[in-house]
Amino acid sequence: MVGEVQTGLLQNSGEIPDSLSTELLALVRGERVRVFRRPIAYAVSPDRLTGVDCHLASASGARVRGVGTVLSRASVTGGRLVQGSSQVRVTRGTSNRRLAWSHYMARPGVVEVVGKARAADLAGGFTLDAPPAESLDLGAVSARFVDVVQSSARLDRRAPFRMARTRFRWTAEPGEPDVRLQLRGDNVRTLRLTLPDPFAPGVAELCEDLALHDWLLTALIEIVRRARPGSVARPEAAARLAPAIDHILHLWMPAARVQDSLLHVWESLEHRPGFTRQWQSLVNRVRDHVTVALLTVAGGDGRSGD
Amino acid sequence: MLIFAISDKGGTGRSVTSGNIVYRRSLQGNDVCYVDFDFGSPTVGAIFSISEAERGTRRGGTHRYLQGEVAEPHRIDIWAESDREGLRVKPPGAGQLVLYPGDEGGGEFPTLTEELLRQCVRLFSRLDEEFDLVMVDLSAGRSFAAHLALAATARLPGVHSRWLVFHRWTRQHIIAAAGLVNGERGLLDVGAEHGHDPAELADRVRFVRTAVLEQDSAELAGLRPTQLAWLNDCDRELRELSARHKVGRTRMLGKVPLDPVLQWREQLISDEDVLASQIANAGTVAAFDDLAKKVVDDNAWEGL
Structure with a gap:
C-alpha cells in the first residue's frame, strides 16, 4: 500500500460549520459526505477514483509500469484544516499487457504492475526524496482535492496566518511491526510502515491522522519561530502567538479515529520522536508567554490606576 | 497577497527592483516568494545569484507547470541555495524567501486556453495560501503574461492583488507607463474584458519610478549652476507631464534613486554592500525598504 496526504489550513477567517464542510466536500453527486462530531468535528468526502497508466518509481531505478485506479478523498477537520488523501494498493498483474479498463474499474484503488517488480523496491521508490518525473504522483492527485476545497467561493480566503x-x-508493507518516520525538505514527510496486515482498511485513516498532527506540530513550531x-x-x-491559540491549539486529538489494532503505531511515534511531548511543551510555551505578557500589561495598568 | 510587476519598456529595472522588494520584505519578517512570469527571457535566477537557474531552470519551471507538464513548479529556497555567501545566512526574524524560476529556453504561449488559465488560478491560489506576499514578475509591454494574470485574478475575487508599474523618470517612459495602464488595450481595458471593474482595478495600480536622479544627490555635486537650473526645469516639466497622464505623486508608491550598482550588477543589494564594501548607496536600500513596507501597507493604497 502506498499513499500521500496533503494537509493545509482552510482558507477562511474562522472555523467553518459542519454544514459548510458538507457542502465543500460533496465531490460526487448523489453520494453522502460523512460527518462525525466526536471527539472532534470531522467531515469526509465520498471516495473518488482516478485512472492511471504510468511508471512507478522504484528505489533501484528499474522501469516498472502500473495500470489501475487511485482512490482519493478530501476531508475537513475541526472546520479548520483540509486534507487530500490518495492511496493505491500495488499488486502483481495477471497479464503482461494492459487489460480493458473495466478490469481495473472493478478493482478500485488497485494498481496492477505490468511485468515484474519487488514490493520493497517500489516502497523505497515511493519514499525517495525526488521521485523521477512522470512516475505516479499521488501528491499531485491529493493536491487537486485540496485545491477543489480551497477554491470554493464559500470561503472568504482571509486565513489568520499563512x-x-x-x-x-x-x-x-507486510512484515513484523515497524515504524519509520522521516522529515525531509520542502515539507515532505515519509512514513514506512510494516504491519502484519498492511491492507487493513484503517491504515489510510491512521496515516491521515498522523499527517494532520504532523501539520499541527509543524505549524505551531513555525508560529513560535x-x-x-x-x-x-x-x-x-x-500578538503573533494569538492565532495559534485562536485557531489550532484545540485541534490536537491524537488517534481520534484510529482503529485499536493500529494504535501501536501512534504509541510508537509518541515514544519516539514524541509527538505529544513536543506539542505539549510548545503549547505551554505559548500559553506561558501570553500569560506573562498579560500580567505585564495588567501590572502596568494597576500601577497607573493607583 | 499577489503583487504583479509590469513595465511598458525593457530596461526599467523592473525585475531587479521587484526582486529587492521581496528580499527586503522577507528581512522584515514576511514569508515571500518571487515568481518568474517573464516567459520569453527568464533571467531572474541571476538577480538572486542562483547559477543553476541563471537563464531559467531545467527542472520544470513556471512555463512547464502552466502547460501541465509538471505537478509542481521548481522551487528554490534562496536562503539555502543562493551562490552569494551573504544571502546564504538567514538573519534571525527573517521570513522565507523562495524563487519560482521560469524554464530555460522558455518560450511564449500560443493562446489562452481554459486549461492554462485553470492551472494559473491553481498556482496563484496555492502560493497565496503559503506566502504573505507573492511577487509575480511579468514581461515588459502588453504581454501574454499580463493577460493571463488579469484573467486569473478575475477568478480569485477573495485574493488581494495589486499591480506595480515600473518606469524610468523620463518623458518617453512616463507616457509609455501611462499608456500601459490607461491606454487602448492597456491594463484597465483588458482587465475589464476579463470581468474586473476598471475603477476598482485602477485603485490597485501604483507606479514606481526607477533610476531617479534627485536634485540634492551627490551625483549632481559637480554640476554648474546653469546645468542644475536646467535639470530643475526638466524635472518640473516631467512632474507636470506625469500629473497630466495620471502617473503623478498620488499614484506613485515610491521611487528608487539612480545607483551604479543596480546599473552594472542587476542583483539584490544587501546591507553588506552598503556598510562593508560600500559599493551601493544607503539611499537605495532605504528606498527598497520603504517600498517593501508600502507595498503591503493599506494606507498607501487607499482609493483616490
Missing part, C-alpha cells in the same frame, strides 16, 4: 501545506507520503518570543517585545510576540 502556512505551507505538508506532504505526507506513506507506504505499508515567527513570533520570536524572548527576542522581541512581549506584547508584540504575544
